[in-house]
Amino acid sequence: MKIIAVINARSTSKRLPNKCFSQITDDFKTYQIIILRAKLSGLPVVFGTSDDASDDRLAQLAAEEGVEVFRGARLNKIKRWHDCLVEYDADAMVCIDGDDLAVDFDIARRVAVVMEKGLADIYEAPEDIVCGLLTYAFTRTAVERMFALVTNPEADTDVVSIYINYIKAAGLICAEMPLNTNERGLDVRLTLDYPEDAEFFRKVYEVMPVDARGSAIAAKALELGLTKINWYRQADFFQNQLSFNEQVKI
Numbered sequence: 029m030k031i032i033a034v035i036n037a038r039s040t041s042k043r044l045p046n047k048c049f050s051q052i053t054d055d056f057k058t059y060q061i062i063i064l065r066a067k068l069s070g071l072p073v074v075f076g077t078s079d080d081a082s083d084d085r086l087a088q089l090a091a092e093e094g095v096e097v098f099r100g101a102r103l104n105k106i107k108r109w110h111d112c113l114v115e116y117d118a119d120a121m122v123c124i125d126g127d128d129l130a131v132d133f134d135i136a137r138r139v140a141v142v143m144e145k146g147l148a149d150i151y152e153a154p155e156d157i158v159c160g161l162l163t164y165a166f167t168r169t170a171v172e173r174m175f176a177l178v179t180n181p182e183a184d185t186d187v188v189s190i191y192i193n194y195i196k197a198a199g200l201i202c203a204e205m206p207l208n209t210n211e212r213g214l215d216v217r218l219t220l221d222y223p224e225d226a227e228f229f230r231k232v233y234e235v236m237p238v239d240a241r242g243s244a245i246a247a248k249a250l251e252l253g254l255t256k257i258n259w260y261r262q263a264d265f266f267q268n269q270l271s272f273n274e275q276v277k278i
Contacts, residue, residue, distance in 0.1 A: 029119040031140045033071040034098075034112055035062055036105060037126025038078055039086045043221050048086055048126060050226050053233050058129060058220060059086065061238050063093045066124045068133035068239060071140055073124075076112050078102040101181040106188060110175040113168050122165040129229050130218040132161040132242030138206045139165045148203035150192060159262065160218030161211055161242045164188070170200055208243065216246040217258050221265060224258040231257065 037059060041047045050058045066073045075090040077083045079099040091097045098115055100108035113121060120143050122136045139151050139162070149170040153163050166174075173195040178185055185191065196202050220226060231254050236245050249255050 029144055029146075030117065031071055031120045031122065031143055032113075032116055032118045033066045033069050033073045033124050033136060034109065034121045035066055035073065035075045035090075035095075035124045035126055036108075037062065037075065037086065037090075038102075039083050041221075044223060044226065047220050047226070050220070052129065052226070052229050053238065056233075056238055059090060059126065060093060061129050061233075062124065062126050062131065063090065063095055064238060065129075065131050065133050066136075067095070069122065069124075069136035069140070070133075071122060071136065072096070072116075074098050074112060074116060076100065076108055078108070103184045103186075104178065104181050106171065106174045106178055106185040106191065107181055107183075109166070109171050113171055118168065120165065120167045121171070123163055125160075125163060125219070127220040128160040128162075128218060129220055130160055130232075130240075130242040130245045132211065134241055134243075135162045135205060135207065135211065136165075142203075142206055143167070147201070149200040150196075150202040151205050152192070152202060154204050154207065154212065156212045157205070157207060158211055158214050158216050158218060158242065158246045159265075161246075162205060164192075165205070170195060173198060173200060210243045210247065214246050214250060215259055215262075216249050216255050217262050217265075218242060218246060218249075219265075222258065222261050224261055228254060228258040 048059045073095045075097045080102040098112045100111045149167045151165040174191045
């Protein structure tokens, strides 16, 4: 199988404007950390953003980091994935969210290995995974099924869980990502949506290298009590996802 790591990133953000350009360390902005960590998965990396003019700068900067850049539908992320898989003639993709600054490249490698066995169409994180380590991996068949449900380029598919539930009902096989014990059940928030998250990552990366494993970053954050900076935002995060899902109609 040809499996690619697709980074999902846009320049626009309501809760934290221009978060993809946030300076996290002296040497790295958000988008650079995401690209670096995606490369460590060992998979071919494609930086996926929109073809809207608002993402011109982001696309250029990503290309300067030495990765392929794919530009597609602005709102319909599922269409962007579909068209990206077609463009690169890939059989499957591991999703790297552009705001998960501690995305775990080791989990991404593990998922790619099990996907080679062809046992499932979708691999998703269990509910108790540390938030921000990884979320989804899809075969091309799974993405094609989701895209068949929502082909309109202007449909907002930012939260894809509702579409996944529909294709599960259609018979596609879903499995949990293979995780280690230290990658689940911890009250740590490793994603960037709020100013408090940016503060958290700046503190974390003062004491941890940007290429540390996500589980090690989570453990260090707990050890140093850094989780008090942003963990309380997790409730808002889940409520926003719920509100979005309630608006989706298929």
